[in-house]
Amino acid sequence: MSREELNKDMETTVENKLVAKDFSSEMEVKWCPGCGDYSILKQVQTVFPDLGIPKEQFAFISGIGCSSRFTYYMDTYGMHSIHGRAAAIASGVKAANPDLSVWIISGDGDALSIGGNHFIHLMRKNFDVNYLVFNNQIYSLTKGQYSPTSERGKVTKSSPYGSIEEPFNPSELALGAKASFVARTLDRDPKHMQAILKRAHAHKGTSFVEVYQNCPVFNDAAFFAFSEKDTKKDEAILLEHGKPLVFGNNDEKGIMFDGLNPIILNITESGVSLNDLWIHDEKDKTKANILSRFFDTNYNDLRFPRPFGVIYVQERPVYDENLVDQIDVVTAKKGKTPLNKILSGDKTWSIN
Amino acid sequence: METVELKAGKTTEVIETDRIVVRFSGDSGDGMQLTGMQFSDTAALFGNDISTFPDYPSEIRAPIGTVAGVSGFQVHFGSREIFTSGDEYDVLVAMNAAALKVDLPKLKKGGIIIANSAGFDKKNLNLAQYPDGVNPLEDGTLSNYVLQKVDITKHTKDCLAETGLGMKDIERSKNMFVLGLLFWMFDKPLDHTLKFIEEKFSKKPEIAEANEKTLKAGWAYGENTEFFTTQFKVSAAKLPSGIYRSITGNHATAIGLIAASEKSGLPLFLGSYPITPATDILHELSKYKANGVKTLQAEDEIAGICSAIGASYAGNLGITTTSGPGMALKTEALGLATMLEIPLVVINVQRGGPSTGLPTKTEQADLLMAMHGRHGEAPVAVLAASTPSDCFEMAYEACRISVEHMTPVILLTDGYIANGSEPWMFPTEDQLKPIKVQFLDKPNAENDVLLPYKRDEKLVRPWIKPGTKGLEHRIGGLEKQNETGNVSYDPKNHETMVGLRAAKIAKIADYIPLAKPESGNEKAKLLVLGWGSTSGSIKTAVIESIAEGYDVANIHLKYINPFPKNLGEMLKGYDQVLIPEMNCGQLLELIRSKYMVPAIGFSKVQGLPFTTSELKEKIKQLLKD
Numbered sequence A: 001m002s003r004e005e006l007n008k009d010m011e012t013t014v015e016n017k018l019v020a021k022d023f024s025s026e027m028e029v030k031w032c033p034g035c036g037d038y039s040i041l042k043q044v045q046t047v048f049p050d051l052g053i054p055k056e057q058f059a060f061i062s063g064i065g066c067s068s069r070f071t072y073y074m075d076t077y078g079m080h081s082i083h084g085r086a087a088a089i090a091s092g093v094k095a096a097n098p099d100l101s102v103w104i105i106s107g108d109g110d111a112l113s114i115g116g117n118h119f120i121h122l123m124r125k126n127f128d129v130n131y132l133v134f135n136n137q138i139y140s141l142t143k144g145q146y147s148p149t150s151e152r153g154k155v156t157k158s159s160p161y162g163s164i165e166e167p168f169n170p171s172e173l174a175l176g177a178k179a180s181f182v183a184r185t186l187d188r189d190p191k192h193m194q195a196i197l198k199r200a201h202a203h204k205g206t207s208f209v210e211v212y213q214n215c216p217v218f219n220d221a222a223f224f225a226f227s228e229k230d231t232k233k234d235e236a237i238l239l240e241h242g243k244p245l246v247f248g249n250n251d252e253k254g255i256m257f258d259g260l261n262p263i264i265l266n267i268t269e270s271g272v273s274l275n276d277l278w279i280h281d282e283k284d285k286t287k288a289n290i291l292s293r294f295f296d297t298n299y300n301d302l303r304f305p306r307p308f309g310v311i312y313v314q315e316r317p318v319y320d321e322n323l324v325d326q327i328d329v330v331t332a333k334k335g336k337t338p339l340n341k342i343l344s345g346d347k348t349w350s351i352n
Numbered sequence B: 001m002e003t004v005e006l007k008a009g010k011t012t013e014v015i016e017t018d019r020i021v022v023r024f025s026g027d028s029g030d031g032m033q034l035t036g037m038q039f040s041d042t043a044a045l046f047g048n049d050i051s052t053f054p055d056y057p058s059e060i061r062a063p064i065g066t067v068a069g070v071s072g073f074q075v076h077f078g079s080r081e082i083f084t085s086g087d088e089y090d091v092l093v094a095m096n097a098a099a100l101k102v103d104l105p106k107l108k109k110g111g112i113i114i115a116n117s118a119g120f121d122k123k124n125l126n127l128a129q130y131p132d133g134v135n136p137l138e139d140g141t142l143s144n145y146v147l148q149k150v151d152i153t154k155h156t157k158d159c160l161a162e163t164g165l166g167m168k169d170i171e172r173s174k175n176m177f178v179l180g181l182l183f184w185m186f187d188k189p190l191d192h193t194l195k196f197i198e199e200k201f202s203k204k205p206e207i208a209e210a211n212e213k214t215l216k217a218g219w220a221y222g223e224n225t226e227f228f229t230t231q232f233k234v235s236a237a238k239l240p241s242g243i244y245r246s247i248t249g250n251h252a253t254a255i256g257l258i259a260a261s262e263k264s265g266l267p268l269f270l271g272s273y274p275i276t277p278a279t280d281i282l283h284e285l286s287k288y289k290a291n292g293v294k295t296l297q298a299e300d301e302i303a304g305i306c307s308a309i310g311a312s313y314a315g316n317l318g319i320t321t322t323s324g325p326g327m328a329l330k331t332e333a334l335g336l337a338t339m340l341e342i343p344l345v346v347i348n349v350q351r352g353g354p355s356t357g358l359p360t361k362t363e364q365a366d367l368l369m370a371m372h373g374r375h376g377e378a379p380v381a382v383l384a385a386s387t388p389s390d391c392f393e394m395a396y397e398a399c400r401i402s403v404e405h406m407t408p409v410i411l412l413t414d415g416y417i418a419n420g421s422e423p424w425m426f427p428t429e430d431q432l433k434p435i436k437v438q439f440l441d442k443p444n445a446e447n448d449v450l451l452p453y454k455r456d457e458k459l460v461r462p463w464i465k466p467g468t469k470g471l472e473h474r475i476g477g478l479e480k481q482n483e484t485g486n487v488s489y490d491p492k493n494h495e496t497m498v499g500l501r502a503a504k505i506a507k508i509a510d511y512i513p514l515a516k517p518e519s520g521n522e523k524a525k526l527l528v529l530g531w532g533s534t535s536g537s538i539k540t541a542v543i544e545s546i547a548e549g550y551d552v553a554n555i556h557l558k559y560i561n562p563f564p565k566n567l568g569e570m571l572k573g574y575d576q577v578l579i580p581e582m583n584c585g586q587l588l589e590l591i592r593s594k595y596m597v598p599a600i601g602f603s604k605v606q607g608l609p610f611t612t613s614e615l616k617e618k619i620k621q622l623l624k625d
Helices: A005-014 A037-051 A067-073 A086-096 A108-114 A116-125 A172-178 A190-202 A229-235 A285-295 A319-334 A339-344 B032-046 B097-106 B120-128 B152-163 B168-172 B174-185 B190-199 B206-225 B249-264 B279-291 B301-313 B324-340 B367-372 B390-404 B415-419 B491-511 B532-549 B567-571 B588-594 B612-624
Strands: A059-064 A077-080 A103-106 A130-135 A183-188 A208-212 A235-239 A255-259 A261-266 A304-312 A349-351 B013-016 B019-027 B049-055 B068-080 B088-095 B106-114 B145-150 B230-233 B242-248 B267-273 B294-296 B317-322 B346-350 B383-385 B408-414 B423-424 B474-476 B524-531 B551-558 B560-561 B573-582 B599-601
Touching: A037 A190, A059 A086, A067 A103, A067 A304, A067 B474, A077 A229, A086 A108, A086 A319, A086 B267, A086 B294, A086 B301, A103 A108, A103 A235, A103 A255, A108 A172, A116 A172, A116 A235, A116 B301, A130 A190, A172 A183, A172 A208, A172 A285, A172 A304, A183 A190, A183 B013, A190 A208, A190 A304, A229 A235, A235 B120, A235 B588, A285 A304, A319 B279, A319 B294, A339 B249, B019 B097, B019 B573, B032 B049, B032 B190, B032 B242, B032 B423, B049 B152, B068 B097, B088 B097, B088 B174, B088 B491, B097 B106, B097 B120, B097 B524, B106 B174, B152 B168, B152 B206, B168 B174, B168 B206, B168 B294, B174 B190, B174 B206, B174 B230, B174 B567, B190 B206, B190 B408, B206 B249, B206 B491, B206 B532, B242 B249, B249 B267, B249 B279, B249 B317, B249 B408, B249 B415, B267 B279, B267 B301, B267 B524, B279 B294, B294 B301, B301 B317, B301 B324, B301 B346, B317 B324, B317 B390, B324 B346, B324 B367, B324 B474, B346 B390, B346 B415, B367 B383, B367 B408, B367 B560, B367 B588, B383 B390, B383 B423, B390 B408, B390 B415, B390 B491, B408 B415, B408 B532, B415 B532, B524 B532, B524 B612, B532 B551, B551 B567, B567 B588, B573 B588, B573 B612, B599 B612
Parallel strands: A059 A077, A059 A103, A077 B474, A103 A130, A130 A208, A183 A208, A235 A304, B013 B230, B019 B088, B088 B106, B106 B145, B267 B294, B267 B317, B317 B346, B346 B408, B383 B408, B524 B551, B524 B573, B573 B599
Antiparallel strands: A183 A304, A255 A261, A349 B242, B019 B068, B049 B068, B049 B423, B242 B423, B383 B560
């Protein structure tokens, strides 16, 4: 290839290469100032050009709630549907056209309360779709009621004396529903979110991503402990496959197993080597279950940091692929029945 | 070993008749549905016109021998056209005491009872709650009927004694004895059932042999015993010439959908949750994987319709099937599809309601729900099938209207026609109306602008498949600006859009057939106006009334929203309008409010179809007054 040709070729590539702006629709974004949704939108638009998929192959399906307005802001195909049903609609979209890259956008109320049934069954069936749940632990669009992820005792307009409900632990719920990809990220860590979005897209099967998202109006600062400088090193732990579970301001704390339960110890004081610590293994469901329960279980009376990253990944059969495969196998075996044969059936008689 | 002695020189009287109704009745486990189907298929293959009515309990296996566990199958066959499964039966087969108790009331006076005497022992009589010491077979209470007591259980056991089969398998064969006996009574060949047995039990030759043997023994019993001295001959019917098959409504619905998929070139997607009496459509469609049919057994009714909406959005022929309770759950999503203006076919096989109601019994009480059961102003097209085979045509029409007019269509059938069967002169592929589908592939307005809600002369917006380059856009349940489809809360725009969506549905009237009387004239003293599965009873009642000199006609509606354009005009031709319905007057309400005619309602909500005689009585009463 001559230099001239090479230049031309590069020019075309550059010309065809999408940029973040290409994914931005003309609709004015109308979330409240300071809403964590802005960051999620930005990270999605930033990551998408790198996925190598033409714009028209993306379909965003959302439910109802602040999160679900997301669809309008993406210059792709999209449907802003009804409360709780995005997962069910997305399953039909993916079944009908498995070539589409399908993204479900939902919130904690939409996905886990009114849409709870579809949520668990989507995980079980394992359609190859991405499911982003913006968790702000509050109902915002209806102006502030407790949600299924709100903490016990939460004072809201519908719980003036404090919520008496136990919250869902979304990743534990997803694992219980046989999710094949479970990850957690947060709005205030753009780089982390971008990495997780890429992982979710790369995974074959339902990729469940819980995004901690701040609602500055009705539940401000709910997750700041995991993002602010002075607390995050103690309160959050970043998971990396094959790496030991280490956290703390000076990376001085490690997590390891004492029998079946995890314990936290000071690495320097206890003298354990990093290799003795819990090494994160995304494919280990037992560990994933325990990790997911760092959320609310105080093992050995210790408070564990909140894990962020890919908690669990499993390669297993994908519904939409199986659906097509089964059609292919049956077609190869039986052949297509001509319509006239379907109309006549096996037994006919004639009357003259 | 046959236990029947051959009687040389037995004489048998043969009675020719033009129609017969037989009711097979027994315990749920007695195989009455299969027996009835075999008998009906044989009659149909022989050339009789038939109409069947499977009538079974909702319990899969109610306690054996109880009244709750009685399962019936009624077949009406004749040498003339048959439109109903018959008001009363000529022959009742009662496999046990409970069956007799349940089904005796509708046996004609003088009718034949074939009673399995083994089913009338002390235990069975107790289970059927006859008083102690009372056996209707012995106490003379059946003297108004021709009672034939046959120990079917014993004959079956004797016949299979040497086969080495277990008692359970032997017991199960006794329905074949009955079937053989009935074939003899009605002079029907065994061939069809023999072939069926061979195929069904191809992997269990010993069972096939037992069934065959018992079937033949039943036939021989009729031929040889002295009790049976009468055979009935029902000649082939003079149906229009052509090739026929037998079909149930649910089966017809399923292949109507497949035909629409093939003719439109749209892959069929069914999202459905199992529910009686609609589930057979899901079963049937699931078999057609090799024709590209995708079926998704959804986690609930809502996911059933929502997945169909998703599939339709992605460019498939999206369908969901259900019955009343499921329909109630689908209403919010139906509103979404109405707002999105995408194709969607919703099939409601109606059953008795409200709530769980009468799951296995029929009713037509979901009409107003189909018309109005959504929040907001949300009109959709509503169609109704009138007979088992008409389910094919209306399912096909539902798909055609849905994709050509970009709208949800609700097709109403019901338990009676869904499970009932009739002979059907089926069409060939090239006789089916074309279904025109066009996906938008480039911007549809000036300056390369896409207007997803720009309408054509039918007021229909374009169908745009995700994956089409350059047409990326967003749709949703929020009110949208006219043409652009962008979210709009503008007051005037909302009113415009409500009007456009209604006008689009109303305009479908230009693309459906006009109403015309099925029997009788365009002017008469009385019009019987019906819809749905009451077709057979109404038609029979009206034809018979006309023959008796009454000035009556009937129009049967298959298109309910919109109504045929000329319906209002047609109604003016009649002095009185009678609307019989298996509900408390739902079409009545629609007709009265739309056309301001003082129509008279005639309701029946018993989970059972109208009988011809009750309709005739009503017709006569109105024409006498």
